[in-house]
Amino acid sequence: MHIAVTGNIGAGKTTLTTMLSKHYGWDAQFEDVDHNPYLEDFYADMSKWSFALQIYFLGSRFRQVKEIRESGKNIIQDRTIYEDAHIFAENLNDMNLLSDRDFKNYEAVFTLMKSFISAPDLLIYLKSDVPNLVKKIYKRGREYEASISIEYLSKLNQKYEKWISNYTEGKLLVIEVDDIDFVEKPEDFGFILEKIEAELNGLF
Numbered sequence: 001m002h003i004a005v006t007g008n009i010g011a012g013k014t015t016l017t018t019m020l021s022k023h024y025g026w027d028a029q030f031e032d033v034d035h036n037p038y039l040e041d042f043y044a045d046m047s048k049w050s051f052a053l054q055i056y057f058l059g060s061r062f063r064q065v066k067e068i069r070e071s072g073k074n075i076i077q078d079r080t081i082y083e084d085a086h087i088f089a090e091n092l093n094d095m096n097l098l099s100d101r102d103f104k105n106y107e108a109v110f111t112l113m114k115s116f117i118s119a120p121d122l123l124i125y126l127k128s129d130v131p132n133l134v135k136k137i138y139k140r141g142r143e144y145e146a147s148i149s150i151e152y153l154s155k156l157n158q159k160y161e162k163w164i165s166n167y168t169e170g171k172l173l174v175i176e177v178d179d180i181d182f183v184e185k186p187e188d189f190g191f192i193l194e195k196i197e198a199e200l201n202g203l204f
């Protein structure tokens, strides 16, 4: 079984992925952030590094999907390959930080990859407002993320809303994380578990 947690930067994906992996004993797959060779440079100069970063994330995420398929295990994944293409790359192109020529090149590779992958059995979308995302990004304290603008987060949130409202590839669970605190309140984590189990009824 393949579960994926999706959502904007700072929504709580890594935190929830870790908690669910411990709770159910599922293997977890995290994003390639700490050893990412482009991320810090990207935040310093988005236009210069956007194509290199997108290709890096695409390759790294495709490797994860391949591993998920080959492992035969229950796996929970922190962010999906769809977000790289439909949220981040598209937004960088909209913001003229990724040229049309590079975006077309990227899309051609993504379209090819898409024919080899299947959607997760369940996608859990952590929905959050920009002020709460900003608070959590600040709390996490990655220095290079200090340059993330409200405009960038807002545009990403709009892309998420559009993508999620058209998502039909598999089961979808939307959790409004600003109204709950699944870290501090066990009853809120329990609420998420109930929702997941209702969605996965029969697959457990």
Ligand SMILES: Nc1ncnc2c1ncn2[C@@H]1O[C@H](COP(=O)(O)OP(=O)(O)O)[C@@H](O)[C@H]1O
Binding pocket: 007, 008, 009, 010, 011, 012, 013, 014, 015, 016, 136, 137, 139, 140, 177, 180, 181, 182, 183, 184
């Ligand atoms: N529900 C929550 N309550 C309090 N703090 C949270 C919650 N979810 C995440 N955080 C904190 O917010 C920061 C960002 O969370 P993280 O899981 O890294 O987000 P993401 O992986 O979506 O970028 C971390 O410092 C984390 O501890």
Ligand SMILES: Nc1ncnc2c1ncn2[C@H]1C[C@H](O)[C@@H](COP(=O)(O)O)O1
Binding pocket: 007, 008, 009, 010, 011, 013, 014, 031, 033, 039, 053, 054, 057, 079, 083, 084, 085, 088, 089, 145
């Ligand atoms: N495809 C991507 N393009 C640009 N930036 C990306 C992409 N995927 C992830 N990121 C960034 C956003 C954050 O700074 C880090 C980690 O993501 P997070 O949502 O905090 O788990 O990578």
